[in-house]
Amino acid sequence: MNDLLYNKKVICPVCNREIEVTKVKTKGCRVKSRDTDLCVYYEGINVLFYDVWVCEHCGYAALQDKFESIFTRDIPVIREKISSHWTRRSFSGERDVERALEAFKLALLNLQVRKAKSSEMAKVCLRIAWLYRAKEDKKEIDFLTFAAESYNDAYQKERFPLDKLDEYTCMYIIAELYRRIGKLNESVLWFSRIVSSSGARSNPKLIDMARDQYQLAKDQLAANDGTVEA
Ligand SMILES: [Zn+2]
Incomplete structure (x- = not known):
């Protein structure tokens, strides 16, 4: 071993x-x-x-x-x-x-x-997506989608922290997963909520990442302008 x-x-x-x-x-x-x-x-x-x-x-x-x-x-x-x-x-x-x-x-x-609970399902689905990523297998997207929807559901229905996950990191994950699966309108909305939230400022590293990915999502959305999302 x-x-x-x-x-x-x-x-x-x-x-x-x-x-x-x-x-x-x-x-x-x-x-x-x-x-x-x-x-x-x-x-x-x-x-x-x-x-x-x-x-x-x-x-x-x-x-x-x-x-x-x-x-x-x-x-x-x-x-x-x-x-x-x-x-x-x-x-x-x-x-x-x-x-x-x-x-x-x-x-x-x-x-x-x-x-x-949705948060527990989301955590495992996200890790399954990462395993498919390691294999360069397209099933990654299916599990990123399950994870995004389950975290979204957990965000609406569960109390924070979700195990060790705080509210702003959860928002960040939802936003970034939506970006990765091509749901760019939703992604931009969630990123905008994080960067405009006063609570998220207690985590400067997260805010920095959110700003970078927010810009990327907006650029992707602009590039897709006029086309229907997949
Ligand atoms: Zn047993």
């Missing part, structure tokens, strides 16, 4: 059996660069590949920081809708992008059967 990885034993909260999960060591988490939609690249290893844990015994899957904190009321539905169809297979050890996609799609399926 890659020496930036290590295995750890945890108890699955759905079936109560022990499983082995693979984590990235702290020294593997050195940031190399970021995309404008906040996708992070690391030196040496793709940390994102390891962000979902899957129970090999029952098929329960979730983002690692949420894995152990599932609501008791959600356990029966996972047993009924997922475990009963599960073919036992392990997700520990080194992952390639395909294995990571499989793990993330299981996490998404688990959220769907639990009828999870």
